[in-house]
Amino acid sequence: MAGNSRRKGAMRKEGTKKGMVVGSGGQRRRALKGKGPTPAAKDRTGHPKARQAAAAAAKGRTNRAAPRAGGRAGSAEVVFGRNAVVEAMRAEVPAKTLHVGERLDSDPRVRESLELAVAQGVPILEISRAELDRICGGGVHQGLALTLPPYTYAHPDDLVIAAHETGQTPLIVAVDGVTDPRNLGAVVRSAAAFGAHGVVIPERRSAGMTAGAWKTSAGAAASTPVARATNLARALRSFQEAGLFVVGLDGEGETTLDAADVLDQPLCLVVGSEDSGMSRVVAEACDLVVRIPIGDAVESLNAGVAAGVALYEITRARAASEPR
Numbered sequence: 001m002a003g004n005s006r007r008k009g010a011m012r013k014e015g016t017k018k019g020m021v022v023g024s025g026g027q028r029r030r031a032l033k034g035k036g037p038t039p040a041a042k043d044r045t046g047h048p049k050a051r052q053a054a055a056a057a058a059k060g061r062t063n064r065a066a067p068r069a070g071g072r073a074g075s076a077e078v079v080f081g082r083n084a085v086v087e088a089m090r091a092e093v094p095a096k097t098l099h100v101g102e103r104l105d106s107d108p109r110v111r112e113s114l115e116l117a118v119a120q121g122v123p124i125l126e127i128s129r130a131e132l133d134r135i136c137g138g139g140v141h142q143g144l145a146l147t148l149p150p151y152t153y154a155h156p157d158d159l160v161i162a163a164h165e166t167g168q169t170p171l172i173v174a175v176d177g178v179t180d181p182r183n184l185g186a187v188v189r190s191a192a193a194f195g196a197h198g199v200v201i202p203e204r205r206s207a208g209m210t211a212g213a214w215k216t217s218a219g220a221a222a223s224t225p226v227a228r229a230t231n232l233a234r235a236l237r238s239f240q241e242a243g244l245f246v247v248g249l250d251g252e253g254e255t256t257l258d259a260a261d262v263l264d265q266p267l268c269l270v271v272g273s274e275d276s277g278m279s280r281v282v283a284e285a286c287d288l289v290v291r292i293p294i295g296d297a298v299e300s301l302n303a304g305v306a307a308g309v310a311l312y313e314i315t316r317a318r319a320a321s322e323p324r
Contacts, residue, residue: 077148079211080132080141082109088146089116092222093214098124101132101143113144122146151209153228156235159198160242162225163266166197170244170266171314174200176232176282177273178303181207185216186304187271192220194311196269199224202232216304233285239268246270246286249306250277253291257310260290263317269310274302 076096079088086109088095098117104110117124132141163170173191178184184199184207191199207213208228214221229235236246245262248270257263270286272278277300283289292301292309301309 076150077210078135078137078145079148080136080139080145082107082113082142082144084211085109085144085146086113086116087215088211089113089120089122091215092120092219093146093211094149094222095120095122096147096149098122099132099135099145099147100124100126101129101141102126104143110144146211148211151226153209154198154225156200156227156229157238157242159200159225159227160239160244163197168195168197169264169318170268171196171311172198172200172239172244172268173307173311174232174236174246174268174270174282175206175303175307176202176270176278177205177276178271179205179207179273181210181212182216183207183274183303184209185213185218185221186302187307188213188217188224188226189220190304190308190311192217192224193308194315196224196311198227200227200229200232200235200268203228203230233281236268236270236282236285240287244268245288248272248278248283248286248289249292249310250283250289251291251300253289255288255290256293257290257313258293260288262288263314264321267314269307269314271303271307271310274300 079085079093085098089098089112095117098113100110100114114124116122127135129143132143132145135141135145135147159172160170163172171194173187173196175184175187178187178201184201188199190196201208209221209226217224240246244266246268247260247262249257250272270278270282272282277283278286278289292306294301
């Protein structure tokens, strides 16, 4: 209306006009662009399927934090519970971190674990009970958990090389089908006691160097390397090519251990499990299968005891063959 153009606000300032302006076509095209397909139910925040997927992922992380004994190479382990933790600390099992629950009621085991952690230079971390539950996979931890770094396994060929470098007659112990970590630890301890240059275990269907094996070895695992073979029979054939005589222990052996005349040679001793002994393919890879003479009252010996007896006999035979 004439005369109103001078009223404040009656005229728009330049550049403030609503609606289409020059060069606005791109804005319209973007406004008309769709948002894509509807996300799957498990990808929608707040949807029941999304919550189920998150719970499954959290459970997977918990399982990885505390793997079962005898896992594949490179797996970590968690020891939890006051007795288990203090025993592992006493055995000086290599540890990464000691986790302590908040507002933990102290007792002699807790105090000793803390003192040993300080003495051994193991970091101590105070965390919530919920975090402890997650680390231990819901197990009864009593406020204490000890995380161990993955054990570093040697290669089977490295054991032969190391044995030759010492200038001694090579002696290696191979373990077939032993699934109890305490039996494996006992074998490692016997191997260290009688000067063996290492222990070989198969990658599958075998105990690994867990905290239980470390404790039973009484620290011997720190000085005796343990190698892991993808195929134990193939590793034994590799030892034969390197000049080692492979002798297996079995209750149905061809001859008794003390009657074997090869014990002073470069040797690989194969020990099977108490229940089933050596597997067929491993027994076939042996140059000689011998037995330990035992009384009728006992059907068999476990792997740890059998290894100790055989290694003693090998040590005795080698000492007798040395020139006086």
